[in-house]
Amino acid sequence: MDLSFGFLLEYSGVLFEGLLNTLKFVSLAAVLGLVWGFVLSLGRTSKSSAIYGLTTIYVEFFRGTPVLIQLFWVFFCLPLFLGIELSGFASSIIALTLYSGAIISESFRAALKSIERSQFDACTALGLSAGTRTLFVILPQAVLRAIPNLLSNVVSLFKESALVSAVGMTDLMYVGQNIANNVARPVEILTTVALIYFAIGFPLTRAVTFVEGRLLKVVKA
Amino acid sequence: MSFVKIDKLVKRYGSLSIFDGFDLAMENTDRLVLIGPSGCGKSTLLRCMMGLEDIAGGTIRLGDETYVEGAENGKMKLNRKVQKEVGMVFQHYTLFPHLSVLGNLCLAPVRSRGIGKAEAKDKAMDLLTRFGLADRAEFYPSQLSGGQKQRVAIARALMLDPKLMLFDEVTSALDPELVNEVENTMMALAEAGMPMMIVTHDMFFARNIATQVVFQERGKVIEAAPPEELFGNPREERTRNFLRNVLHIEG
Amino acid sequence: MNYDFDWFYVKKGLPKLLEGLMVTLELTLWANAIGLVLGFLVALGMLTRIRLITWPLTAYIEFFRCTPALIQLVWFFFCVPILFNVWWSAEFMGILALGLNLAAFNAEAYRASIQSIPTAQTDACTALGLNVVQRIIFVILPQALLLSLPVLITNGIGIFQQSALVALISVQDLMYEGRYLATQTFRPIETLTTVALLYFAVSFPVSQMVTFVERRTSRLLQN
Numbered sequence: 082m083d084l085s086f087g088f089l090l091e092y093s094g095v096l097f098e099g100l101l102n103t104l105k106f107v108s109l110a111a112v113l114g115l116v117w118g119f120v121l122s123l124g125r126t127s128k129s130s131a132i133y134g135l136t137t138i139y140v141e142f143f144r145g146t147p148v149l150i151q152l153f154w155v156f157f158c159l160p161l162f163l164g165i166e167l168s169g170f171a172s173s174i175i176a177l178t179l180y181s182g183a184i185i186s187e188s189f190r191a192a193l194k195s196i197e198r199s200q201f202d203a204c205t206a207l208g209l210s211a212g213t214r215t216l217f218v219i220l221p222q223a224v225l226r227a228i229p230n231l232l233s234n235v236v237s238l239f240k241e242s243a244l245v246s247a248v249g250m251t252d253l254m255y256v257g258q259n260i261a262n263n264v265a266r267p268v269e270i271l272t273t274v275a276l277i278y279f280a281i282g283f284p285l286t287r288a289v290t291f292v293e294g295r296l297l298k299v300v301k302a
Numbered sequence: 303m304s305f306v307k308i309d310k311l312v313k314r315y316g317s318l319s320i321f322d323g324f325d326l327a328m329e330n331t332d333r334l335v336l337i338g339p340s341g342c343g344k345s346t347l348l349r350c351m352m353g354l355e356d357i358a359g360g361t362i363r364l365g366d367e368t369y370v371e372g373a374e375n376g377k378m379k380l381n382r383k384v385q386k387e388v389g390m391v392f393q394h395y396t397l398f399p400h401l402s403v404l405g406n407l408c409l410a411p412v413r414s415r416g417i418g419k420a421e422a423k424d425k426a427m428d429l430l431t432r433f434g435l436a437d438r439a440e441f442y443p444s445q446l447s448g449g450q451k452q453r454v455a456i457a458r459a460l461m462l463d464p465k466l467m468l469f470d471e472v473t474s475a476l477d478p479e480l481v482n483e484v485e486n487t488m489m490a491l492a493e494a495g496m497p498m499m500i501v502t503h504d505m506f507f508a509r510n511i512a513t514q515v516v517f518q519e520r521g522k523v524i525e526a527a528p529p530e531e532l533f534g535n536p537r538e539e540r541t542r543n544f545l546r547n548v549l550h551i552e553g
Numbered sequence: 554m555n556y557d558f559d560w561f562y563v564k565k566g567l568p569k570l571l572e573g574l575m576v577t578l579e580l581t582l583w584a585n586a587i588g589l590v591l592g593f594l595v596a597l598g599m600l601t602r603i604r605l606i607t608w609p610l611t612a613y614i615e616f617f618r619c620t621p622a623l624i625q626l627v628w629f630f631f632c633v634p635i636l637f638n639v640w641w642s643a644e645f646m647g648i649l650a651l652g653l654n655l656a657a658f659n660a661e662a663y664r665a666s667i668q669s670i671p672t673a674q675t676d677a678c679t680a681l682g683l684n685v686v687q688r689i690i691f692v693i694l695p696q697a698l699l700l701s702l703p704v705l706i707t708n709g710i711g712i713f714q715q716s717a718l719v720a721l722i723s724v725q726d727l728m729y730e731g732r733y734l735a736t737q738t739f740r741p742i743e744t745l746t747t748v749a750l751l752y753f754a755v756s757f758p759v760s761q762m763v764t765f766v767e768r769r770t771s772r773l774l775q776n
Contacts, residue, residue: 142749145756147717149728150749157741202354203396207410207462208386217409221400236619243621247721254623267631275616275624282619298444299399 086269092260099256100277106242106252110177111235117178118185118234125190136186143183148241152176156248173245181238188230192223229293236285243278253277305330305365305497306351306466312359312372313343313350320346321521324360328499328514330465333492335500335512335529339544343521344501345393348468351499352390353380364388364466389464391455393471397443403430404439407458415462422461429457433487449480453487460491467491469500473507485511505548509533517541562738563747566730570744573730574751576644580726581713583648588655588712589705595656596663610660617657622715626650630722647719655712659705666700667693699774703767710759714752727751 089096124136143151155176160167167175196219204214246255257274261267304327311324320343328334336344349355350370351362357372364384371379397406407426411417417425430436433453443451452472459467469488473481485507492498492511502508508515508529515532517525517540525538536542598610617625629650634640641649670693678688720728731748735741 141757141760142753145714145760146749146752147714147728149717149720150731150745150752153732154741154745154749157735158745161742197394197396199392199394199396200398202349202352202390202392203398205354206352206388206390206392206459207414208382209410209414213409213413217413218398222398225400240619240621243623244718246623254621254627257624258627261631268635271624271628271632275620275628278620278624279616283615286615286619299442 085266086273088264088266089269089273092270095256095260096253096273096277099251099253100281102250103239103242103252103254104281106173106177106245106250107235107239109174110181110242111238113174113178114181114185114234114238115231117182119189121182121186122189122193125186126193140183140186143180144187148176148180149244149247151180152244152248155179169245169249173248173250177238177242177245180241181234184234184237185231188227188234189223191230192225192227193219195226196222225296225299228296229289232285232289232292236282236289239282239285240278304328304363305332306499307363308347308351308360309363310360311347311350311357311362313346313355314358319521321350321360324521324523326516326523328497330497331495331513333498333500333511333513335502335508335515336518337502337505337508337515337544337548338518338524344518345470347518348390348470348499348501351466351468352388353385386462387465388468389459389462389466390468390470391452391459391472393475397451397455397458399443402440402442403435403446403454406443406454407461410458411461425461426457429460430454433457447480448476449483452476452484456484456487456491465497467496467498469498469502471501471503474503503548505533505545517544519544558743559740560743562734562740563743566734566738566744567747569730569734570727570748570751573725573727574755576724577713577716577726577728578755580644580648580651580716580719580724581709584651584655584712584716585709587648587652588659588708591652591656592659593663595660596667599660599664600667613653614657614660617654618661622651622654623718623721625654626718626722643719643722643724647716647722647724651712651716651719654715655708658708658711659701662701662704662708663697666704667697669700670696696774699770702770703763706759706763706766710756710763713756713759717752 121136121140124132125140127133152173156169156172159172200218204218242252243254245252246258253274257270261270264270306328308324308326311321313321336347338344346355350357353370356376357370357378358374359372361368361372362370364387367381367384369381369384373379401409404423404426408419408422411422412419427436427439430439435450435453438446438450446454473484476484489511500511512529514526515529516523517532519540525532525536525541532541533545536545595610595614598606601607626647629646630643633646674692675688678692716726717728719726720732723729727748731744735744738744
């Protein structure tokens, strides 16, 4: 076994670009997922059984199937379904957003449910209108409570993003595999790629615990 | 005519009947304290008074206005104008944790009564000074002790100039050494003439603050009398048993 | 939409898909076997507080929890043969990688539930004269296992989903057979939808069971 890491410097530029692409995918899907997830969570807490039913089926489905099949479906089937052409980039973003929206909606829903009934009672006792109550009392608390889970959702998104390499997107995973194939030194290159993922994933995961600790104090009054 | 008049109140939880034709009256010089075993409807009564519960039958009047008219199937009628004249403090603080003390006090006046922010802030600082909490104005609930939180909750209710204050076991969740500061605040409020309905387990406090003590068991008034009478010379056997148990525990 | 739905090919291909599903289930079961046992041992190791043990274990857990499963899988597939001079099948590599991944998550679940058992329980054991080993086996362990059951099941079903990745290293699981069928028949919508529904048909009942288990165990452990 003969390992040499020297050649990696040659490829550092490409690897860095791959990493940037990964981060682009993750940030875009995260932002879109947050919006979509919030909308979904409204459906999940709606009084209308039709809306509740539809959103529940959606969320359960996206949580109950592999992200890979979701990605493939969007990549191969959606264009046929809609009759339009979808770039690999668009398909990947769509698939990641649909998935992250589902898991994010659960975070929002759990946060909303965790707000004690007594908060609602206090609003009634103070004569606040439903609108004021939602905007100034419930929503701020729901967002605060959801943040640790939302961060954790973003970490999951970050990890699942590696799948876009399977549909030809030149993210970090794709670049790594490509180089490994060309250079026939999989150990060095794949280990490096794994370490780069770790260098991002680890601080993100630690951030979740940290934020959770700080927020817990504010939220539990 | 009574200040508060509860007539033939009917309240059910599913198939369980909490109140079945409950009557109670109170003057605006009264401080009514409800005592009795747990789970017999005392808190529920207060919640009905605040309009937080669905009432299946009966009426509640406040002053010369009809406040709540009970009806089956959630068709109860609630006079929101009258509801705004009632204030309530709960057992578990229910301050808004994401707002400062000042924020908590000013939210309802500003957003719901249309009072200007500056005016609300002045009034809030006034109240906080009266309560000795002025230096905590910018603090957040998580930074306050239990007793301070409850006093802020009382101030928050007072910001709206209620005509009747309801206190639902406000000291039950507090550490013993914090109970006094809250009870003193309530006492001061009483001496300033605020009519109140209080649910408490603290019999000594009840005796001090009440003008009328109502012993309630399973949705029915067993005995109602001024504190000296009810505590000193209870007429009913059940009242005696209850007091014996409770006061024995209290020491 | 200009697409001719034709379910005939799916029906014809169904046996192959189900074969793939068998492979997926096999992978899942083996990975869970590793994940449950190894995870528990790792959790115990983490609780010993002996730095020589906890540090490497922490590195292991953090690495598998913070990086994509795909890179773990690909790394195992390409690098383990080279590093250790062994020639194991892709399925075996898949099971190994998925198993280690699952063990890392399960270790956290076990650790959290062991630590959530009130110290009063430990004190009670001391008061009753039980030694450390007896305490662990008869009091702590049963409760920890029950408490962590919902998370363990959820993680287990999570590995079922992640197993689809082995298709990318050419293991002929459900995902692989599905893709193959899709390209063979030019009917991606029917085949991929069927594959998705097959995955869902296994995951969903299990995830519903988790809620049920959660309720029963929480009532039991309330004391």
